[in-house]
Amino acid sequence: MTGKLAKEIRQTKPFSSAAEEAILNIHRTASVLAQLFAETLKPHGLTEVQYNALRILRGAGKAGLSCQEIADRMLTHDPDITRLIDRLATRSLVERSRSEEDRRVVVTRISSAGLKMLSSIDEAARMLPQQTLGHLGEKKLQALIDLLEEARKA
DSSP states (O other): OOOSHHHHTTOOSOOSOHHHHHHHHHHHHHHHHHHHHHHHHGGGTOOHHHHHHHHHHHHHGGGOEEHHHHHHHOSSOOSOHHHHHHHHHHTTSEEEEEOSSOTTOEEEEEOHHHHHHHHHHHHHHHHHHHHHHGGGHHHHHHHHHHHHHHHHTO
16 A cells, blocks of 8 residues: 555556655655754755754864865765865855864864854754654654664665
């Protein structure tokens, strides 16, 4: 038996497998959640990827991180972290400097303007997950987390 996705996307033929239906459901859900988050970020002129990079840098503190370290911590793969950081630097949301230990490495730190930007988004970003998934309850959310983590092992 097919779920609601087929109706949502107006698919007339059955899915080829439950695995296909599950993957398409994951994509559809991720897209819906990303759109809601994009709407939250839009007034601040940030993309989800930029927001993620700023949060990573806030977590790194005064030590900062290299582009590779930022890339390793990103939720989604971005092939050009340097350009991403360039855009944030143009807006004075991050600062860059050469590493003292290895002059070839550029260290990026969040600026005071970047911290201020994040603090203006924090409350809405904290509320969004509860608003979108809170109705599932703790047991179902934990089951969802466990299933998604297990799926990524494949």
